[in-house]
Amino acid sequence: MSENQAPAPGSTALPPGAAARPVTLQVNGNPYTLLLEPRTTLLDALREVMHLTGTKKGCDRGQCGACTVLSDGRRIQACLTLAVMQEGREITTIEGLASGDTLHPLQAAFVAHDALQCGFCTPGQICAAVALLAEARAGEASAVEPLAAPALPLSEDEIRERMSGNLCRCGAYPNIVAAIREVDGKR
């Protein structure tokens, strides 16, 4: 490829002179060794290199939550972390939540409650909700009651506050909250 020739779609070709290095990521239980520039975000590594396109790119600047994934069980925005920073951690994306043909309970609840319209925000919403329930179970406070462990199951206010980093342009919030409340109530 000459310097002025565009890489083929899906190509992992690097610009001339870019200092790529091997990066090993553990994603959904599988190891991936990739050749990445250090500036590559986790989001771009997932979508453009590993072709795990369930994780969505909305704003690419930490404002919408569409790219939410789990890193060692904690929710993070994949557009705000470099892939190289995630070496040694277990990354879970929406593709890794189901067990074979059995949906994760939150995935099933989103379907049952019709908690989506276009679905673009949904992978991030579900990953955030998985972490939210774990955080509440661990007694982590939110801005609703900053000095106290939350009462379980969580109130609607608690869920809305804890999900406030995930935007839905379709406005499916009531059904998203209902889906999370259903799973929270079954714990």
Ligand code: FES
């Ligand atoms: S794409 Fe990462 S927060 Fe919007």
Ligand code: FES
């Ligand atoms: S379902 Fe369309 S943005 Fe949330």
